[in-house]
Amino acid sequence: MAKKKTPVNESNLAEGAFTGVDEAENFGDRLARYGQAHARSLAMLEHLRGAPEVEATKTAAGLATCGNYLHFREYFTVGKVRLHNATFCKQHLVCPLCAIRRGAKALGAYLTRWQVIQEQRPDLRPYLITLTVKNGEDLDERQTHLTKSLRKLLDRRRNFNAGVARAPWTELCKAEGAVYTLELTNKGNGWHPHCHMIALA
Structure with a gap:
């Protein structure tokens, strides 16, 4: 497995840099949003544990460990804070925390497409x-x-x-x-x- 390089300037950061969500000054708001989503995930977990279906039991098992830890790294030379490692269940339909992450990725993808369309069709x-x-x-x-x-x-x-x-x-x-x-x-x-x-x- 190739070793990840530490970015030294903005051009070396991932393509999501323009969104501003990883700016160091926004880190507190980001953590608060993740915390609220994790609390809603725990509420969903309690709901699923009360359901008798086998599918609900499988879904609850993944949801039980989702967001248990988040490991961030700060790249102080460019003022960015990136999520480096975490546990996610990747069940965005029932997990608010995974839904936030999926939505952010989709927003980044569609925003670049919108910018191209805007240039071609103002x-x-x-x-x-x-x-x-x-x-x-x-x-x-x-x-x-x-x-x-x-x-x-x-x-x-x-x-x-x-x-x-x-x-x-x-x-x-x-x-x-x-x-x-x-x-x-x-x-x-x-x-x-x-x-x-x-x-x-």
Whole structure:
């Protein structure tokens, strides 16, 4: 295994340097965010331990050790603090800590793509769209309802823009492209699945 080199200037750091999340002055906020996510992970762990399903037991086993330790390194010559080593369960659908890390990686990837698109098509503007369904006690039914509705909306957009006969028009037909993610919350009023989408139009 090749030995990692200590970065000596910003050009040697990973491509995520421009996001600013690894700046030394932001380290306290970053730790607080990770701490809150870890507390929510522990709450999810307690919920899973009460579930009788075998899948829940397997998921809980991974969640039990997630975020037990985080090892950071400070590169003081460039004012960066990087996560060097940690334990993660990589179950972003149930683990808030892993969801934060996955979201940060996705943001870095999409941000560079957005910068390229912005140079080629300065006329496009990003719009935040939130699609949701009514809260309910049955998570599987609510999630299925949201994904089927979203799939129907995207199919209608694709068919209308492709010129399929009698394909209905929707507001989403105006979008040149989009990226979206699904989020599930439960704040005591039942499960609330929703979709956050950034559409370029």
